[in-house]
Amino acid sequence: MSFLERMDQSIRRSMAWRTLFRQPYPNDERSRAYAVMNNVFLHIHPVRVRQHAVKFAYTFCLGGLSFFLFLVLTITGVYLMFFYVPSATLAYTNILDIQSQVTFGLLTRNIHRWGAHLMVFFVFLHMMRVFYHGAYKPPREFNWVVGVVLLFTTIMLSFTGYLLPWDQIAYWAITIGTNMGGYAPLINTPVNRLLLGGLEVGQNTLLRFYVLHIMFFPLVAAIFLAVHFWRIRKDGGISGPL
Amino acid sequence: MTDTKSPPDRRVVLPVDPTRRTEIDKQRVPMSARPYRLLALVKQDAVVRVQKEPDDTVMTWPHLLSIEFLAAGMMSVFLLLMGLFINAPLEELANSNVTPAVAKAPWYFLGLQELLAYFHPTVAGVLTPLLVLVGAGFIPYIDRGNLTATRPSERKTAVVLFTMFCALGLTLTFVGIFFRGPGYSFVIPYLPFFENSSPGLHFSL
Numbered sequence: 001m002s003f004l005e006r007m008d009q010s011i012r013r014s015m016a017w018r019t020l021f022r023q024p025y026p027n028d029e030r031s032r033a034y035a036v037m038n039n040v041f042l043h044i045h046p047v048r049v050r051q052h053a054v055k056f057a058y059t060f061c062l063g064g065l066s067f068f069l070f071l072v073l074t075i076t077g078v079y080l081m082f083f084y085v086p087s088a089t090l091a092y093t094n095i096l097d098i099q100s101q102v103t104f105g106l107l108t109r110n111i112h113r114w115g116a117h118l119m120v121f122f123v124f125l126h127m128m129r130v131f132y133h134g135a136y137k138p139p140r141e142f143n144w145v146v147g148v149v150l151l152f153t154t155i156m157l158s159f160t161g162y163l164l165p166w167d168q169i170a171y172w173a174i175t176i177g178t179n180m181g182g183y184a185p186l187i188n189t190p191v192n193r194l195l196l197g198g199l200e201v202g203q204n205t206l207l208r209f210y211v212l213h214i215m216f217f218p219l220v221a222a223i224f225l226a227v228h229f230w231r232i233r234k235d236g237g238i239s240g241p242l
Numbered sequence: 243m244t245d246t247k248s249p250p251d252r253r254v255v256l257p258v259d260p261t262r263r264t265e266i267d268k269q270r271v272p273m274s275a276r277p278y279r280l281l282a283l284v285k286q287d288a289v290v291r292v293q294k295e296p297d298d299t300v301m302t303w304p305h306l307l308s309i310e311f312l313a314a315g316m317m318s319v320f321l322l323l324m325g326l327f328i329n330a331p332l333e334e335l336a337n338s339n340v341t342p343a344v345a346k347a348p349w350y351f352l353g354l355q356e357l358l359a360y361f362h363p364t365v366a367g368v369l370t371p372l373l374v375l376v377g378a379g380f381i382p383y384i385d386r387g388n389l390t391a392t393r394p395s396e397r398k399t400a401v402v403l404f405t406m407f408c409a410l411g412l413t414l415t416f417v418g419i420f421f422r423g424p425g426y427s428f429v430i431p432y433l434p435f436f437e438n439s440s441p442g443l444h445f446s447l
Contacts, residue, residue, distance in 0.1 A: 032303040045306060048299040054306050061313040068314045072321065092335045099332070106329065111321050113330035117447055118321070120350050131381070131404050134392035141382035148379040155350055162348055169446055171336035172345035176355065180367030200338060240392070 044229050052241040058133075059238065062126035066154075069119040070221065073157075076112040077214065080105075084164070086210035088203040091166035116158050123154045135239035143231040146224055153221045160213035163206060174209070175201050331446040343424040344444040352418030353411050359426065419445050 001009075011017055012024070026035040033047040052058055083102050084094045098105035127147060130136060136144035163174040178201065182192040197204025232238060265283055300306075333342075347355045357366035385400050394401045420443065423429030429440040 026303055029301060032301050036302045036307075042303070042307070045302045047302055049302050049306050051298045051300055054300060054309060056309060061310065064310055065313055065317055068317055072318075088336075095332060099329075107322075107325045110325035110328065110330045113447070114324045114328070115321055117349070124350075127378075128404075128408065132394065132401065134397060134400075136382040137385075137389055137392065138382075144382045145379045148375065151378075152375060158350070159348060165332055166336045168333040168336055168340070168342050169331060171338070172342055173347050176345055176347050177351060180354065180358075180363060183363035184368045185364055201336075202338075 044233070046233065046237065050237060053238050058241065060125075060129060062122055062129050066119055066122045066126055067225065069115050069122060070225070072115050073112060073119060074218065076108045076115065079108050080112060081214060086164070086206050088166065088206055091164065091206060095165045116161060120154055120158050123151050127151060133239055139235045140239065143228060143235060146228045146231065150221065150224050150228060153217055153224065157213065157217045157221065160209040160217065163201070163209045164213065166206065171201055174205070346418065346422070346445060349415060349419060349447065353414035356414040356418040356422070419443070
């Protein structure tokens with residue numbers, strides 16, 4: 001027995017390893033079932049899934065990839081939060097510092113930006129896939145509604161994040177976007193004041209968008225994601241083949 | 243199940259109180275008499291016929307999880323490469339006194355901004371997105387014609403309407419991205435022989 005094999009064995013036989021994993025690497029049906037059932041991250045899946053559900057060309061993993069992007073954005077976003085102050089005088093400098101001073105700051109910001117665009121895109125694609133499969137039909141009607149809420153939340157997450165760099169694109173894109181809200185009949189003025197926290201995009205707007213971006217919409221998304229996944233299981237897994 | 247009828251003279255007297263003899267005891271015969279044994283008596287009605295359908299399921303581990311792992315891995319590599327080679331845009335510090343030549347909303351709102359060029363802001367900026375969002379939420383409650391139909395050929399109306407809506411949204415966004423220049427005027431990118439040509443794209447992600 002080589003050194004590595006002995007090391008491997010002693011690690012696997014150690015108490016720490018056995019309390020962590022409880023059973024050996026799953027090689028038969030029973031242990032594979034336990035592996036999915038007993039793991040907090042895997043147990044959103046049933047132990048067995050229907051054959052057509054694992055065909056890549058049926059779902060293209062669009063929903064799963066949207067969720068994966070949400071996780072990537074959460075992790076990169078938390079990292080960026082360490083170096084960002086939502087202040088009209090500091091925000092832009094912070095972004096410059098993130099790009100030039102912070103370790104992996106530029107890479108993290110790039111991934112956060114591209115991941116955000118990709119997530120909006122993938123949620124759109126996921127919605128189209130679900131429509132063309134007629135997957136919103138009974139008993140999945142309400143899960144479609146939850147999905148529409150999640151689409152709205154995703155767009156709002158991206159939109160509120162758009163202002164945070166406090167550069168010219170951000171400022172004017174948000175000015176255009178929030179001006180639209182100002183044309184709502186009857187409630188135009190309150191809506192505009194509520195969004196902007198003033199008469200035009202400024203410090204209050206930045207703080208509002210920051211809080212919405214890092215706290216409010218992620219929480220809304222997390223709650224509705226939980227409902228979305230739960231209902232997939234309760235409605236009998238993903239929809240049947242065409 | 244075995245033959246339950248046998249001549250009474252062949253019955254073996256068992257060391258059991260005759261009043262307590264069970265059905266199985268009554269049927270017991272020597273092995274020499276019959277080369278088979280009675281294992282149990284099952285009434286016809288008691289048999290539950292289970293219609294077992296062919297099992298079309300597979301184990302989540304490894305069949306589904308491997309695909310998910312692969313998809314997540316490929317997405318990670320893609321994001322890493324994009325993050326390494328393409329920098330996120332960053333322009334000058336925000337300045338409320340300097341209106342940039344081109345001010346465009348994020349790409350997912352460009353369809354709405356394009357509508358602003360044709361309709362009153364209340365219609366383009368408020369009523370349309372509201373209608374689209376609420377309408378999308380109501381799709382499962384409107385499409386009640388054939389609730390089991392999932393093939394596109396069985397639900398042509400729904401598929402055609404949705405495709406037309408998507409194509410419209412895509413076209414508006416496309417025009418907003420490529421054919422709008424300074425002051426949101428109509429331009430044709432890259433083609434210098436047009437009168438309203440623009441040297442590059444006025445668009446950033």
